[in-house]
Amino acid sequence: MSVVATLAWVDATEPNEEEVNDAASSLAVVPEAFDDPRSVSLTLDRTQSEPIRASAAGIITSFDCTTGGSWTSGTAPLAIDGTPRLLLYTEVPLWRDLFGGERGADVDALQRSLSSLGFATDTTGVFDFATREALSDLYASVGVERLGQLNRELVMWAPSPEIGIASCTAGLGLTVPQGAPVLERPPILTVVRLSSVPEGLVPGGRIVQFGTVTAPVTDDGQILDPTVLDKIRSDPAVTATAASAEPIPLGATYRLAEPIEVVAVPPSSLTNIAGSAACITSGGESFTVEILASLLGSTLVRPTGADLPEEVDVPGNAQVPCG
Structure with missing residues (x-):
């Protein structure tokens, strides 16, 4: 929260006439933080967003889809012709089948995805034996027969680890072609x-x-x-x-981001106003200030030269040269 200066009139005990005049024309000001909210x-x-698409053609035999829900990488929320289809997030789309020995950015991305899901494999950029074993373990975890290769018909590519569901565009028992949208993302x-x-x-x-x-x-x-x-x-x-x-x-x-120090003064305490520049006076001296804002009948200012005094004249003494 932003706070502004607390104003307090100078008080005097049993003042004489001169002291009354001085007290009535002086106002104590306290610097406070201001963040210009x-x-x-x-x-x-x-x-x-692009939809999630069926990885194979056939009849949808299992479909775990609810508007407002989500799908998570490493699960199989959809089955076609009785075979679960794995949802898998990779940084690079999986654009080809992988059998063994292939190299490329897609292999790198697959290895990082497998590792993030807890299936140990090094990021070598080569579809090697360790990667094939890790992928087989992932297949088995979602009910797919262990298979030491990447078959794109078994895998639905996901552009993020979690997929929000705006609407379900397929349904149980429907026949879909390969590449048909099965859900729309938000x-x-x-x-x-x-x-x-x-x-x-x-x-x-x-x-x-x-x-x-x-x-x-x-x-x-x-x-x-x-x-x-x-x-x-x-x-x-x-x-x-x-x-x-x-x-x-x-x-x-x-x-x-970083509050600045200001004081709140009555508008009448300002002299020689020129745009956002002005002066305040105290004890026969003037102090240059920058006008920042108005709030609850006060004007927020900050010094542009010497530090401000503890009290200001009210009204300001226009006879004192500004600056």
Whole structure:
């Protein structure tokens, strides 16, 4: 939360007339932190996801699909003609059958996927004996006959370890051709951005606070960090609108990442105002300040020269030269 200076009038016990005048024209100010909070609207940009497709033609004999649910890499949520079909995430799509000795980026990706699922294999880039054994163990874990080769008809490629389900486009007992969509995935959150960047911001790096998520923002108002996007994607306010392919505006707070020190003074204490520049006076001296904002009848300022005094004149003494 942002806080502003606490204001307190100087008090005196049994003052004489001169002291009354001095007390009435002096105001104590206390420096406080200020992070220039602004209410903003965030727009969530999404792109339509590719569906998950049947790896073989035939009759669907098992189909574990529920709208709003998910499929996980390393499982077999679908069977065609009585044979379970393995869902497998790899960084590179599995574009060919592998029998033994093949090399390439797809083999690297397969080895990393097997290792992440707990089936020990080294990333050698070669479809070697150890990789064939690990793949056979994975097949067996989902009810597929042990087979020391990659048969693309047995494997549905997944672009991420977990696949959200926006809708089920196939069904038990249906006949499907190879490559037919069996489920639609929710749109992918690609970037979160400020619908518009507020004007008159205090210079400095900024963050956005949305729900439980706090994120750094680029100068043009975008959140690009994949880790942060994952957190935003799981926020209840976002998941409630996950099926929408249109930009979704959501409320957030846009604030300085590092609060600055300010004081709150009455507007009448300012002299020689020129844009955001002004002066305050105290005890016959002037102090240059930058006007930052107005809040609850006070003006928030910070020094641009010497440190500010503990008390300011109210009203400011315009006879004292500014600066």
